[in-house]
Amino acid sequence: MKYFVAVFATLISTAVLADPPEVKIPWKGDYPHNSSKHWSKDNPYDSGFSKNFKNGTPQEFGEVQKDGELNAFIYSPKDAKGPVPFVIVMHGCDGMSTTEKEWTARVADALNKEGFGALALDSYTTRYVDNSCGLSDLHWGRRRADDAFSAFDYLIDKKLAKVNEVYIMGYSNGGTTALVSMTTQESDHPHHFAAAFAVAPGCSPSLQHSALYTGPILIFMGDKDDANNPEWCRELTKKKRSVPVQMIEYQGANHGFVLDVPSHVGDHGWALTYHPVAEKNMMQTIISAIKAKKFAKGVESR
Template sequence: MKSIFLLMLLLFSAAASAEEVKIKWKGDYPHNSSKTWTKDNPYDSGFSKNFKNGTPEEFDEVQKNGELNAFIYSPKDAQGSVPFIILLHGCGGLSTSAKEWSAHVAELLNSQGVGVLVLDSFTTRYVDQSCGPADLHWGRRRADDAYSALDYLIEKKLAKSNEVYLMGYSNGGTTTLVSLTTREADHQHHFAGAFAVAPGCSPSLQHSALYTGAIIFMGDQDDANNPKWCEELAKKKRSVPVQMVEYRGANHGFPVNAPPHDFMGWHLSYNPVAEKDMMQTIIATLKSKRFVKGVESR
């Protein structure tokens, strides 16, 4: 009981330190188009100049402009600009478990002097969830969400412009990889690197060129997203280093401290050893500012 109380106190303390902000969404970039979602065009329409683009998850609504909710966790006694991570939720949106996981990640990173911006892609679009097969449509749509948050942090002078990293879980991990593709390089600001947790590494992503280094963290028992696809992505010859860390015996739910359960036929269970190693690896990479390449089993 004492340990449970301490955990809840930690989560409450982290949540209480978060500042809620509104971020103007930006999508008017050359790599995007004005065409809306249709059944015949489910993925290309992800590169959209519209905040809402007519998907079933958006109840077929199209809306040109919009804003996103975000929660900023700043390191204690932070003065001036600091390194930052933008954190992206999975296909289920910013649910209670996603908020608790985000607060946990923020607490660990804040203790190292790193700020965290938790970005909510769904609430202001009135989207409940986008779960299903690895979805490049929402990965592409949410990439501009991530860049809107990046612009916000730099414009507000909260983050060092060359030390903003991107991190996402599940569909947020897919979004993280999409955001690093050279197609997204027409944005004014760029990420210093990224951490994709249990992403969907579709064949089209495997062949995409990336502009900065990344680490993919995944369980070898992941039955939601195929680990072999991510292995192939990491093995591709690239101009930037991409590493895959694969945890033996871990599944899609390994980073989230929640009771074991099944969701849409996927097996989800917490693996504290893998989660601890992942966070230690991320912190070490932020300190060294160095990414490496290859596939490693742990």
């Protein structure tokens, strides 16, 4: 009987950890850098800078909606008293799938153990978007930057996070979002991210050549990534910047190195292979950077 009670208590504890509090975050997009123009096929990327929660993209079935809210999961460290450093975690182009929920939970667990909080943000469910994979990557990276800043405002309003210690981390399209969120074009927001951790992002030419960044950036990527071109991220990193930008390139890893699923070719034709050693190293690197508040430059192979 004692054994049964102990096991049952463990199961309850595990269930609690698996189901963090879900909250609704009011979306904010009324900033000078944004426009009221709707998406059009003639201007598919700049319309990402939108004052509309839904802006008429094909992924939104052409719907336009001024206001909205986002789903999010809050992972606060155990025994947290008062505001703590927080990381806003952004999913990839497939949305908050089961696999990416599991990834964000692993990220949150690693952060919580160090006394840091995590907010896993769902950009797509309340927009009824299935995925944004492919050519729309930069558009949605721009759209989702305002999602991330809305979550930032929420954390500060609720006194959960330290205002100068909120970071953004994202995978794939979420990584692109992290890069966009650090550009000076987004500096009209009331708060600014302390740094960005971009995992397998799309380092588009506009982000390579013209973007000026407001804070440090760490890019993590596999050299075998066939979804987002590693060379583009190398070029972004090599540009002379006023802030440190570093790329850590994992040898033999592909686009799926943080997704704990059997190795396969995904629906979009990309190789996806879990690389737990690279994932663990990435989290250790991120935690060390948050603790030391020190960031390097250049490309490093691991």
